[in-house]
Amino acid sequence: MKPVHSQGTIEQYRQILNRKGSMYNILQQTADGLSNAFARDQKTPEDLIFDLFKIPNKNEASIGKLLTVLKSYGLQESDPRLKPMMDKIWKIEQMKEEVSNEARDPKHWKLSKDDFKLCINESLTLISRTLQNNLIIPSWQQFCTIIKSIYDHCKAVKDGKVATYIPQLARQNPESWGVAICTVDGQRTSFGDTKTPFCVQSVSKAFNYAIAASDLGADFVHHYVGQEPSGRLFNEICLDSKNRPHNPMVNSGAIIVSALIQNKLNMADRFDYMLQRYRKIAGGDYIGFNNAVFLSERLTADRNYALAYYMKENGCFPKEMTSMTDALDFYFQLCSLEGNCDSLAVMAATLANGGVCPLTEERCIQSRPCRDVLSLMYSCGMYDYSGQFSFHVGLPAKSGVSGAMICVIPNLMGICLWSPPLDRLGNTCRGVEFCKELISKFNFHNYDSLAHTESSKFDPRKRYGELEKDQVVSLLFAAKAGDLNTIRRIYMHGVDLEMADYDKRTALHLAASEGHIETVRFLVNIAKVKVNPKDRWNRIPYDDAVSFGFNQIATLLEKAMSLTESRDSGIQSGIPEEGEKPTLTSTNASTGHLPRYVSVSSSESSEESGDEINQNLPSIEAEKNGRKISFTIGEEQKSDVSS
Missing domain, CATH: 1.10.238.210 (Recoverin; domain 1)
Known part of the structure; x- marks a missing residue:
């Protein structure tokens, strides 16, 4: 952009030329304006x-x-x-x-x-x-339409039963069904009962581990708890070969992890600390506490008490743990935290975003713990269905007996699903069905990105239509500049070199208008583009070459057009009789393309033109009435007949 003197600078010039005052004052004003001598007309x-x-x-x-x-x-x-x-x-x-x-x-x-x-x-x-539509999912409305159809499909699922081991869960409405999504760019959508609060229950295990590993380090945490799937029930009384709980996603491992978190503080401060951490991960969305659920959990905790005393006997707890009751109460409190689909979708999106909340852009979880918790969710997050889920869905997920479930698509989005009816393994029936349908329509499976995968799944991350626009722009700019290397590269990618702009002008139009004869030769002889395409003004490339005085290009295009009108690479009908010329059709006249094996020269010499035209033309041999006939396509009248 050409710099334009600002009005202030012009005024300074006027004062210097017509000065009546002190030269010192004028020079001082000039010096003050030197830093902004030019004005820009570009808009902010x-x-x-x-x-x-x-x-x-x-x-x-x-x-x-x-x-x-x-x-x-x-x-x-x-x-x-x-x-x-x-x-x-x-x-x-x-x-x-x-x-x-x-x-x-x-x-x-x-x-x-x-x-x-x-x-x-x-x-x-x-x-x-x-x-500028520079977000992770550019086709947002189309994506939401597909999600809505999956939501409606899963709403008809009537399988499963609501958990009844505590009264508060047994009172949940089995018809409740909510889905919320939050992307790593903060794009959000939700369907159904997404504002209804529910307890996070075992979903808390994933975030408790991530917080503990962020505060204490993953190596320290895994000194007390393993990483392997147990192959046992989630509340079974057993330890691994090192006398540790198998992983943080089973009850025994979750109790140990909660005992590690801020264990030097009193119970009130520990609870407040975790509440604030959850709210930070949720980007300030709703996180509450259900005291009735907490009290009910504590009343029905015989199995968890048995687990805790068994682990205490085997020296699994840290030395700072002095009260077994306090340790279990803290674990029950974390299970009794409340959220809704919207807030848990943001928490899942924080995991998808590498531990950075997409709404506040604050780091809530360190990068390695975030990676580790996703690995654990992938292998152990769905109770005894974890192996099947990772096989069929291929995404990290964590479920709870309240019907809550989060699913993480790394670097893309977090999803929260909530529906109280559970299958026999303790997972929400509608949530699992939703994930299966999601994978059937989108290429979100962990291994959908493999090379040579044959799939018609929709990828919402792609900018559909943008690739073709970029190809048109690159092709036309290359044709205008005579950049034959770029055009060759585009040709090798299988791009249609007949693509046109808004005015229906093709690369051949531009190359002919700019006088790039080598580009024209390539487009006509190699790419075999249509030689007489019309733009919106009904002009063909030949007209442009003549208008701008590029006679050599005009000659080449004229020969090419004459060939498309009079020759074809196939025989009209049958095999010619002895002494007859092969009759060639003019089917290419309607398409404007040169025959496959024909090329033209821009030279005025008919001899040169003929040599180039006949180069590498195929011969055809046939038999008719017991006679062998051979001739070369594209020649004027060559035929060789033998008995």
């Missing part, structure tokens, strides 16, 4: 966004339209990253309402240009990325 991102949502004939923009567009990409008004913008908007609108004494619908909020730019400034990066 704030200006561009304002123009997008500007109300016609007014210097105002519609905030309602901006929020609607952001929501269509999966961003919600409650997103913490948009909070600075929303706070400023509310403040400005409240002031307007006080002045006008009238409540206003947020959908109709309008802001002046200065107020609009002020509001979006602190959330500018996120808004710009969203409007």
Whole structure:
């Protein structure tokens, strides 16, 4: 962009040329303006966004339209990253309402240009990325439509029974069914009962381990608990060969892990610490506590007490653990924490995002513990169904007896599923069915990305249509510049070299217009593109070559067009009689393509042209009426007849 002198600089020039005052003052003003000698007419991102949502004939923009567009990409008004913008908007609108004494619908909020730019400034990066569709799932609406169809399919599942070992779980509505999704970019969608609170139960085991390993280190934690699937029931009284619980996802391992967390603090501080950590991982979404469930868990904890005393006898607990009752109470408290589908989807997305909450962009879990917990969820997260789940679904997941279940797609999204009816292994029936349907439609399985995989599954991460646009742009720019190497590379990738732009102009049009004869030769002789395509003005490449005076290209294209009108690579009918010329069809006249084995030269010499045309042409031998006949396709009148 050519630099343009700013008005301030021009004013300084005027003062120097028509000075009446002190030269010192003028020089001082000039020195002050040297750092900004040139003005730029390029608009700022704030200006561009304002123009997008500007109300016609007014210097105002519609905030309602901006929020609607952001929501269509999966961003919600409650997103913490948009909070600075929303706070400023509310403040400005409240002031307007006080002045006008009238409540206003947020959908109709309008802001002046200065107020609009002020509001979006602190959330500018996120808004710009969203409007450029530079998010992890670009086809968000299409993705949500498919998820909704899976949700509706699973809603019809009536299998399973609600857990009854404590009254609070037995009272859950078996028809409750919720699905929530949060991507690593904070795109969110939900269906069904996503605001209904429920206890996390065994889902807490995954986050307790991740927090303990982040605070203490994975090596320290695994001094007390193993990593192997047990092959036993989740609450079986058994230890591994090193006298440790098999993994943190069985009850014995989860009790040990909870005993390691902040064990030097008193019970109240330990609970408060974990509550805050959960809320941080959930990005500030709802995390609560159900005291009734806690009391019921403690009353029906005979098996867990037996596990704890067995582990104490075998020296499994850390030395800091002085009260068995306190250790188990803390474990029951963590199982009795409450969330909903929306909040647990964010927690799952934090795991998918490497331990960084996608809503607050704060690191909540260290990278190695995040990797380790996903590995454990993959191998041990679904009780005795873990092996089957990893085989069929191929994703890390963790379920609980409340009907809650989280599923993590690394580097993409977290999913929370909640439906109280459980199968015989303690997993939510609708949740498991949802995951199976998800894998059948999307390439989310851990091994769907293998080379040479034959699959018609949908990949929501791909920008469908973007590849073709990029190919058109690359091809046409290469043709305009005469960049034959790039065109060869595009050709070798199997790209259609007849692709056209909005004006229906092809690479051959541009190469002919710019005089790139080698490019034209390649497109006509090698790529065999259509030699007479018409653009929106009904002009063909030959017309462009003539208009711009590129006679050599015009000659080449003229020969190519004449060949497409008079020759073909096949025989019209039968085999010619002795002494007859082979009759060639003109079927290529309708397509405008050269026959496969024909090439043309731009030379004026017919001899050179004939040599090039006949080069490498195939011979055809046939038999008719007991006579062998051979001739070469593309020659004028060569035939060799023998008896």
